[in-house]
Amino acid sequence: MVWSLVFVFLVMGFYLGLMFYKNSILSSLTQADEQLAALEKSRDKNLEQKLLNLKGQLSVVGPLISSHLFWSQGLSKIQSLVQPQVQFKSVNASSTAAKIVFQATAANYTTVAKQIAAFYADDSITDIVLNKASSLPTGRVDFTMQLMFDLNKFLVKSIKLPEQTKELPEQTKELKELPAETLLEQWARELKEGVAEAEKKIIEPVVGKVKELPPLVLRFGRFLFSTGSGIFDKIRSKLIPISL
């Protein structure tokens, strides 16, 4: 009987203990809810939206700039390719079709042909269609032409180096860094030096030998070289001042 009572008291005591513990947890839960509500209240939603917008803006800036189209570049290119005797009447240019259609007049058919050749010379123009060309009563030629172009070469300014240029050998890098003018000057100097060397080694000894020949042989030699060219001219020019 006593043990049964002890058991019941223990159960009741345990229950009461759990009740207190549960109440303390529920109280913590209420506090956590209040804290969450306070945190929610302290949020600056405008600021968060502003930051989110900035994130969106930053993510699109790069791709849009890299595909930005420069029509001033394209039209300047066309302008530089147009023949002096060609006059434009109307132009329709479209980047979506990658095409320029224009109507113009030229002095004659030769000018039209020259104009087509000039457009072909530019690597950004991929195809040319001469829609129509007809003579006008004034003698000029009226024509309509279509130019198809490579959008990246014609309108996009960004220059992308091929992958292999990033790993050029050291010497090639030096060569690449050297200005073109300096290279040309270097080649011209080497050519001049080569000619001088050849003159010294080939022409001068021949002239020296000739000078030692008897007068009759010299007269024959003069006749022989009179119609010569190239290296003979050089020798001849050296011989002329020699009194025969």
Place this chain on the structure above:
Amino acid sequence: MSMNKGLIASIIFAAGVFAFFVLVLPEFTSINNARAALKTRQALIEEKNAELKKVTELNKQYKIRQADIDKIIVFMPEQKRIDQIVSSIQQIASQAGLSLAEITTAGSAETGEAAGYKKMVIGFNVVGQYPSFLNFLKLLEQNLRLYDIFEIDASLTTSGADGAQNLVNFSVKLNTYYLQ
């Protein structure tokens, strides 16, 4: 008497067992649930605190780089800002020596929604000479708000007063962008 005592003891014990199952066990379940809820809320509080700290830090950075961010906002505004477009095109045209004849705006059917922005088509006519138009294009390309021209139509229009200088009517269509 001893039999009654044993019966009473058994009844008390049974009441104790009954109380355990009816009172104590449900309390256990309820406490476990409350503890789980508290844990979730505490994790949420930590997360929110970290987010708020991040936002405060980002706001600091935002204020430091305000000048650069202002440029980005002009480049890709949050709204259409048609007023800004009209005034900038008018200003650029007059700076280049062209006269703005007409301007239209329309939402584009093709949008860059996947990329996170919307396109808007602007069409306008300007009248003037070709060198001025070339200058106009250069100024337009340098404008902070991005204008991507996709169509140009040029045709000769009226002659000048002296008859020597032909004016050209340039019809331009371009895409401009704003955040969706």
